[in-house]
Amino acid sequence: MDQDKLKAPIETREHSFFHSITKKWKDAIPIVLAILGGIIIGGVMMLVAGHNPFTAYTALLVGAVGEPYNLAATLGRAIPILGCGIAAALAFKAGLINIGGEGQLVLGALGATLVALFFPPGWFSIIVALLVGVIFGGFWSFLSGFFQTKFRVPILISSLLMNYIATGFVSYMIFAHLIEPGGSRNQTPLFPEATRFAKLIPGTTVHWGIFVVLFIVVIVGFLMFRSVAGYELRMFGANREFAEAGGIKPKRMTHLVMALSGGIVGITGACQVLGVYYRLIDTSLTLPGYYWSGAMAAILSNNNPIGMALASIFFAAVQTGASGMERATEIPFELSYVVQAIMILLIAVRGFLKPVPKETL
């Protein structure tokens, strides 16, 4: 009898299916708390500044989803955030902190712009433009990975710093070689009409590129959990030394994931110029902070593609809503970034709430 007692594990758990469901719900609790916390702290800040938070949040809600046009604006803003978010989630899941999205985004847009401006107009050029966007963004991101495997420069540092090189280079390329003749802004001429994504909803920023991005989100999400490559990526991210000891090649994995992540950011930049502005406007992809919002959506959802998509749309709504709030009240748009950042900080608190590992007993 005692022998059985010894062998019986201390841990007894519910059936796996039920367990995993309840576990997923439990995982969502801190996210909901973080979102609520961000809203409450944002409200307190408004109160301190002498504004009524209820009026402000009502204006924000109306601005985000209150009218069809606002809803479309939210959706339009969600497209680049989604694309950046899935790219960030992919890299983060593999334990690679790719924060070079802004550079990858503008380079992808530059690649697409070159194709759109200099290739014969038509759907064929759209496809080539998207592919060149992937290559430009992917190569830039791959370099970051290569610097880590070859020279031990952490990706965190190289990818961040390479943003400045890329954005500077793109500004220069527009100004020196691609600028619209006679124009007063640092922007390229418009693309030919045949080399543009059609609007999904006329008069809004929602264009056919949303399907490109959604397709990528679905594919990446599916492969991450259902393919051998995705399994290897997740193990690499969960514990790199474990993965390496099990025969996964760390250099190859780092290069591949960084190239893929940057490639996805690149195609997102390409979609943005092909579907929204029909030209490359300097700073149009960096000022709205798409990649940072996408990265935050990835963190908030713990790199889960479905959660990331929800979080991206949520952030897009907060941001478009904040524009409405700015018009209706005197609270500046930037408050939306503050609220967003507070949510991420609150999510980071999760680390302290983890149970004590049994081994320390």
Next chain:
Amino acid sequence: MEQNTFPPEVEMIGIVKKFGDLVANDHIDLCIEKGEIRALVGENGAGKTTLMRILFGLYKPTAGKIRIRGKEVSFNNPHDAIAEQLGMVHQHFMLFEDLTVTENIIFGREPSQVGFINHKRSIQTVSELAEKYGFHINPEAKVSSLSVGEKQRIEILKTLYRGANVIILDEPTAVLTPQERDELFKVLRGLSSQGKTIILITHKLPEVVELSHRATVLRRGKLVGTVETKDTTIEELARMMVGREVFLTIEKPLAEIKQPVLQVKNLTLTGEHGLKTLNDVTFDVHGGEIVGLAGVAGNGQTELVDTLIGFTRADRGEIILNGKNITHESIATRRAQGFAYIPEDRYRRGLAITESILENLSLGFQNDENHSSHGMLTRRAAYQWAKGILDEYDVRLSSPEETAGNLSGGNLQKVILAREFSKPVNFILADQPTRGVDIGATEYIYQQIIARRNKGDAILLISADLNEIMSISDRILVIYAGMIVASIPINEAKEEDIGLYMSGSTIKQKVD
């Protein structure tokens, strides 16, 4: 000691400690007299370290009382415990390697004058203290130049300097050679005879019997009992710890030595400061034998393991596995050549504890036909496969989908064993395979390793525990300062000789 009219030195009454649902200590009573050496014995997870952390103020008990010399106390942190003359020597030393012995000992309580440390007085105080308790140390030596045993004595001196009358030692012999262990025991007996109370956390039963006055046995957070050491035996203590009869000697048939499976030739590795961490290492491991590599931790074992599995590339020399030169091959190629690896630290290299047991088992199998087809995972098939091997290796859990972090250390080690032994391999590198694992699981792991040996596989066992090496190896290699200094068949191996080789004294003699 028994007819003492003074209150006991340490009393813990009805101590309960819960971590969430887990009861780590369940109404434990402990009463220790002044001058006593008390062993606290139990398997991993029995709650002995938790209990001592409560005593030292690192954890707050969920319920229960503590009395020190009859006075009820409540510690919020170790500072409160130190103020009540308690001291603790942790398993991992907390010393500044670049500072001197004196500087380490006085740290936090420096004899000072107007804000400046009085060096002369510090050194004098430390030498007087060392002399009083019979420690042989140079107070001006740099800690980095000391041996492990000496460092441990510095830790003990540190507690004495802070006025400790009760000293708690957590697994103090884990890192010592047999000679260093004897030296430590002498020191502890000396302290006890001068009225200091010693509490020793351990699971090495021979040491309990050799050193302690009484032993308290814990099992799964509960108090099993306290016995007078002179009235007990190792077998009785083991039975109390495990709750059943334990076979402490391992039966195995004579080795049937076959062809060499692993051949290591002149392996040399240069470390950071130009020192050779591996120096011309040459040995073979044949099919059908267990070769035990003994040595004090830090003498090149880690580097040898890393070079064999492929985390590090050797500067010189060759590694040949099953006739193929794998010196410059990737880890994946080495594994494909028949290499199984049980890492020293299962949390670092053995597992991804945030992931499920199924995913932890699958690594290395992911391209096999019952795991995937055309690059996509076939999860149902993998699930069935995992259930099968978990059963075969006696891993107890509710489902392969369970998160690895929920399992106990022994169960996790069996998961690693199941994964590594299910591959088509004939060379097993077992690096501290039973570290932090309880007796039951240890016994099981030994049986599995011996079964592989009987089947004709080659096993290289690396362990800091000489008992482990002595009990299952067929041949013993001793590593010292990156060199293989001895190769001894098991029937000629004597513990004292191996201890001498481990301490490097044979090398020093040669140089002299």
